Amino acid sequence: MGGNRRTRHGSPAATLRAALAMIGGVEAVSPVIATPPLGPSIRRFANAAALIRSAEPPPVLLARLKAIERSLGRRPGRRWGARPIDLDIVLWSGGRWRSRTLAVPHLAFRDRRFVLAPLARIVPCWRDPVSGRTIRQLLTQVDRRRPST
Structure with a gap:
């Protein structure tokens, strides 16, 4: 989860x-970390990871997360631009999920420190179902x- 714009909250x-x-x-929730933006945004992001328990299958959970994003002011816009909130499903206890609109694990999470660092604070031993490697x-x-540098 992340964002770099103020909201009513x-x-x-x-x-x-x-x-x-x-x-x-x-x-479980990781500490919030500040990270530089990817792409055109100039504002730093606040990023965190959360472990949640839900009986919802990934597409249903994703639809609920997107509704929460909209309620917090997220609007469609430029990819990697400034945004009030971004909620993604990175991993799932069921392993892999693949559909036309959703891939779990998240396709890019293995290359993103701003995702892995918060995840490592709450689930360092969780294994990526694709590579078999732990988050750590x-x-x-x-x-x-x-x-x-």
Whole structure:
């Protein structure tokens, strides 16, 4: 989950907290981390990960998450632009899910430190059903690929 625009709830971090309350079933939440944006946005993002319990299959959960995004001010717009909230399903206890509109695990999560770092704080030993690597191992790989400055 992430966002980089203020909403009626306040800062992006406050909006993340509001989204968590709306999602429900939250079993664990990572700390919020500030990350630089991908793409054209100039504002830093507030990112976090949450482990939730839900009996909903991934498409039903995704529809509910998108409704929550809309209620928090998310509107269709430029890809990777500024946004008040972004809620994604990254992993699922059922392993893989694939449909025309949804892929779980999230296709790009293995390459995104802003996803892996929060995940590693709450589920470091969870295994990616595609690679078999743990979240901690995937984070180590991403960190190794980053150029040192």
